[in-house]
Each structure stands twice: as C-alpha cells, then as structure tokens.
Amino acid sequence: xxxxxxxxxxxxxxxxxxxxxxxxxxxxxxxxxxxxxxxxxxxxxxxxxxxxxxxxxxxxxxxxxxxxxxxxxxxxxxxxxxxxxxxxxxxxxxxxxxxxxxxxxxxxxxxxxxxxxxxxxxxxxxxxxxxxxxxxxxxxxxxxxxxxxxxxxxxxxxxxxxxxxxxxxxxxxxxxxxxxxxxxxxxxxxxxxxxxxxxxxxxxxxxxxxxxxxxxxxxxxxxxxxxxxxxxxxxxxxxxxxxxxxxxxxxxxxxxxxxxxxxxxxxxxxxxxxxxxxxxxxxxxxxxxxxxxxxxxxxxxxxxxxxxxxxxxxxxxxxxxxxxxxxxxx
Amino acid sequence: xxxxxxxxxxxxxxxxxxxxxxxxxxxxxxxxxxxxxxxxxxxxxxxxxxxxxxxxxxxxxxxxxxxxxxxxxxxxxxxxxxxxx
Numbered sequence: 001x002x003x004x005x006x007x008x009x010x011x012x013x014x015x016x017x018x019x020x021x022x023x024x025x026x027x028x029x030x031x032x033x034x035x036x037x038x039x040x041x042x043x044x045x046x047x048x049x050x051x052x053x054x055x056x057x058x059x060x061x062x063x064x065x066x067x068x069x070x071x072x073x074x075x076x077x078x079x080x081x082x083x084x085x086x087x088x089x090x091x092x093x094x095x096x097x098x099x100x101x102x103x104x105x106x107x108x109x110x111x112x113x114x115x116x117x118x119x120x121x122x123x124x125x126x127x128x129x130x131x132x133x134x135x136x137x138x139x140x141x142x143x144x145x146x147x148x149x150x151x152x153x154x155x156x157x158x159x160x161x162x163x164x165x166x167x168x169x170x171x172x173x174x175x176x177x178x179x180x181x182x183x184x185x186x187x188x189x190x191x192x193x194x195x196x197x198x199x200x201x202x203x204x205x206x207x208x209x210x211x212x213x214x215x216x217x218x219x220x221x222x223x224x225x226x227x228x229x230x231x232x233x234x235x236x237x238x239x240x241x242x243x244x245x246x247x248x249x250x251x252x253x254x255x256x257x258x259x260x261x262x263x264x265x266x267x268x269x270x271x272x273x274x275x276x277x278x279x280x281x282x283x284x285x286x287x288x289x290x291x292x293x294x295x296x297x298x299x300x301x302x303x304x305x306x307x308x309x310x311x312x313x314x315x316x317x318x319x320x321x322x323x324x325x326x327x328x329x330x
Numbered sequence: 331x332x333x334x335x336x337x338x339x340x341x342x343x344x345x346x347x348x349x350x351x352x353x354x355x356x357x358x359x360x361x362x363x364x365x366x367x368x369x370x371x372x373x374x375x376x377x378x379x380x381x382x383x384x385x386x387x388x389x390x391x392x393x394x395x396x397x398x399x400x401x402x403x404x405x406x407x408x409x410x411x412x413x414x415x
Contacts, residue, residue: 059375087376089357109375115360116375167372167380219386220372226380229360 001148001291003141004162005032005319006190012328014192016199024199028321030144030244030289031162033109034061035313035320038243040277041137042067042313046075047272048104048135055081055098057091058106061317064310068278088120088134095124095132104266107136107255111168114138114255115229118236121257121264135266136255139242141165142173143253147244149181154291158202159185160195163217168233170225171215178211189217236261245279245313246286285312288321295322302326332382335369345378347371 002008008028011017017026030036046067049056056072063072063082076082081101085091088105095103107117117134124132141162148154161174166187177185184205188198198216205211215221233255242254257265279286283305284298295301295314305311307323314320333347333354343359356373358365363381365371370382 087357089376112374112379115379116377119357119359119377164372164374164379218389219383220380226360226362228362229379232360 001027001029001156001158002160002188002195003029003031003145003148004160004165005035005317005321006164007031007160007162007188007195008321008324009319009328010190010192011195012324014195015328016192016195018329020199024203026199027156027291027294028288028324029148029159029291030246032289032314032317032319032321033113033139034065034317035285035289036139036144036244036246037062037065037108037137037313038245038277039068039279040243040274042071043069043274043277044272045106045135046070046072047274048266048270049075049080049082051102051270051272053100054102054104055083055094056106057083057085057088057094057103059086059108060084061319062106062108064316065313066280066311066316068275088117089123092120092123092127092129092132095129096127099129099131101131102270103132104270105132105134107134107138110139110141110162110165111229111233112162112164114233114237115168115226118232121236121261122232124264130263133264133266133269134257136237136257137242138237138255139244140239140253140255142169142176143250144244144247145174145177147247147250147253148291149177149183151290156183156291157206158183160198160202161185161187161213163187163189163194163221166215166217166221166225168226168229171213171221171223173225174213178213182211184211185213186216187214187221189220244289246289280311283312285314285322288314295325296329298322331373332370333373335365335367335371338365338367340365345371347373347378 072082091105184202186198186201188194237255239252240254240256241251262268287293305315310316314322333349335345336348337346344357357377371378372380
C-alpha cells in the first residue's frame with residue numbers, strides 16, 4: 001500500500017500499476033490530505049466562507065470538494081471570496097494589503113505542510129497582521145498508519161511510505177511499522193525508479209522473511225528528519241484527536257494551534273454553527289481511503305462520479321486515488 | 331518540486347530556484363545547512379524542506395543492480411537544462 005497521494009499518481013501515470021497487475025496489487029491508502037479531511041471540516045470551511053468580509057485562502061484542491069450541502073466553488077459562485085495561493089506566505093502578504101478583510105488560510109496537509117503554515121503565523125505575528133488566521137485540519141501520518149495496522153480486516157504485506165512527510169519526520173518515526181507490527185516498509189521518492197526500487201525492497205524483505213523500515217529516499221530523508229521543521233511545528237501546534245474521512249476519530253492524529261496562538265486560530269476566533277454532516281450518498285471514498293475498496297469497486301466510479309463532476313473528494317483531488325485511476329488506468 | 335539554486339539571500343532567508351527553466355522564489359528558514367549556488371532544494375508550499383544530496387541520487391540501489399533497464403531519476407532533470415554532476 002502506498003500512503004501518499006503523489007505516489008498514487010506516479011504509480012498510475014507511469015504505468016507501474018498496469019505493468020504489475022498480474023503479479024502484485026498496489027492499494028492506495030489515506031495519503032491525500034484533501035481526501036482524508038472529514039466531511040464536518042469541509043462543512044465548517046463552507047460556513048466560514050459564508051461570513052461577511054471573509055476571504056478563504058487555500059491550496060487549489062479544496063475548492064471543488066463537495067460538502068454536505070455546498071462546496072467552496074458553489075459558495076464562490078454565490079459571492080463568497082475564495083482565493084488560491086501557492087504558499088501561505090503569499091496569503092500573509094495579501095492579508096497585510098487587505099486589512100479590512102478576514103483572511104482564513106485552510107491548513108490542509110500532513111507533516112510536510114505544517115511547517116509552512118506555522119511559519120506563516122510567525123510572519124503574521126512579526127508584521128502585526130491581525131486579520132490573518134489559520135483553520136488547522138492538519139493530519140499526522142504515523143497515527144493513521146497505526147489505525148491501518150490495527151484494522152483486523154486489512155492485510156497489507158508492505159508499505160510504501162511518503163518521502164516528503166519522512167523528510168520532516170525522519171525515518172525513525174516509522175520504525176514501529178516493522179518493529180511492532182512486523183510489516184516491511186520502505187520510504188520512497190517520487191520518480192518511477194524510486195517506486196520500483198521501493199517495491200523491489202519490499203519484495204526482497206518478504207522473500208527474506210524480514211521486516212524493516214528502510215530509507216529508499218536517502219537523497220532527501222535522514223534518520224531524524226528536518227529538526228528545524230519539527231521544532232517550528234512543536235512551537236505553534238499541539239497534537240489533537242482528529243476525525244478522518246473513512247476512519248472516524250484517531251487519537252492525537254491532528255494538529256491544533258496552541259492556546260497562546262489562539263488569535264491566529266480561525267476555529268477559536270470564528271466559531272460557526274455547522275449543520276449535521278453527511279457523506280455523499282453512495283460514495284465509497286471512506287472505504288477507498290482505508291484500503292478496503294479500490295476506486296473501481298465504488299458503484300459511482302466513472303459513471304456518476306468523474307473528475308468533471310466529482311461526487312467524492314478522491315475524484316476531486318489531483319492526488320486522489322479515484323482521479324488517478326480514472327485518468328491513467330486501462 | 332525540486333529546483334537548482336541560482337540566487338541566494340542569506341539574510342532574508344530566501345533563494346531563487348530554477349526548475350524546467352522556470353525560476354521561483356522560495357523561503358529557506360527550514361534549511362539548517364549552508365546553501366550554495368548549484369545546490370538542489372526540495373520545495374513544498376513555497377518553503378524549502380530539504381537539500382537534495384546529488385551523490386545519493388546516483389546511488390539508487392535498484393539502478394546499480396539493473397543499470398540497463400532503468401532510468402536514473404536524475405534523467406528527468408535533464409529536461410530542466412542541467413544534469414547534476
């Protein structure tokens with residue numbers, strides 16, 4: 001199983017998936033941050049977008065994700081302000097220019113994204129920009145790995161681990177997969193050769209009846225990761241129990257801004273009433289994210305649910321398993 | 331996104347990187363090591379998250395085992411107009 005949306009896309013786009021069909025099965029896991037964002041969080045974001053004098057600042061993929069009753073795309077059509085940024089740094093600069101508007105950046109992502117969001121808060125503090133805040137729905141990968149490994153219905157022989165998450169966390173953060181659960185794991189880069197090497201190293205471990213967490217992305221990943229990035233995450237955020245699409249509540253799997261930074265916490269500053277959240281009818285995104293189903297096994301796949309008219313987030317996001325299967329599979 | 335450093339501002343903690351002929355300003359406060367021109371950085375959300383070790387990129391174990399059958403991952407960087415040495 002690969003646990004990274006970029007890996008999912010590379011595996012499908014490069015042809016590796018089709019090439020290996022008769023030999024081994026590659027299952028996609030909860031590796032797309034947009035996809036794992038819980039429906040209740042999507043609905044909260046939509047309610048925030050409806051507030052007056054508010055601009056929702058986001059990375060691109062969140063805009064088209066359907067909530068229970070609407071989406072940011074629909075809200076924008078109705079007059080809400082939604083702006084795409086490449087980096088949260090740009091959003092802080094933007095907030096400085098438009099002090100009469102509330103700029104809420106959507107902190108969606110894993111350990112790779114959290115340092116950039118934390119640094120944007122540091123920048124807003126430094127420049128005394130008061131109209132910038134973050135809605136943190138960040139997720140942490142090791143806790144969801146434990147949720148997968150503790151699932152009695154799931155039998156995964158090996159894990160391809162996310163190279164850029166591991167750039168931040170370090171290899172050691174994923175040692176438990178091999179040492180505690182006795183399952184081989186390999187950290188992989190993002191070229192097709194990296195993926196093939198990871199698969200090769202996983203198969204080699206299975207043949208040798210060994211289980212290790214191997215660093216296959218040594219040009220970027222180190223044992224302890226990026227210390228500075230981990231420090232900045234630790235300075236601004238603290239772990240919190242978080243809801244994941246398909247998994248429900250996973251202990252200490254999210255990041256919340258520390259109380260001392262509540263002035264920059266959109267959740268604290270703008271408490272909105274969120275209506276009861278319901279997953280899209282018939283959508284199997286939750287099961288796909290847990291590795292229980294492949295995208296093709298969802299009854300909506302490629303019929304009702306397509307990239308141009310997505311029902312669930314796995315078809316919306318460029319890193320979603322359903323979009324990757326739709327765009328690149330035979 | 332990986333990119334080659336073509337300009338550095340140590341004081342303001344940013345660098346200009348080039349990838350596939352396109353230059354981008356990226357922020358470097360998360361990089362502990364010194365950055366020099368010609369280094370390769372991996373960038374996420376506008377911030378460099380790590381320096382790429384070019385020596386290691388040549389050391390992909392599978393590549394050594396099957397050199398004739400596999401493309402070096404650095405190959406794709408050739409299109410960016412530079413081959414890391």
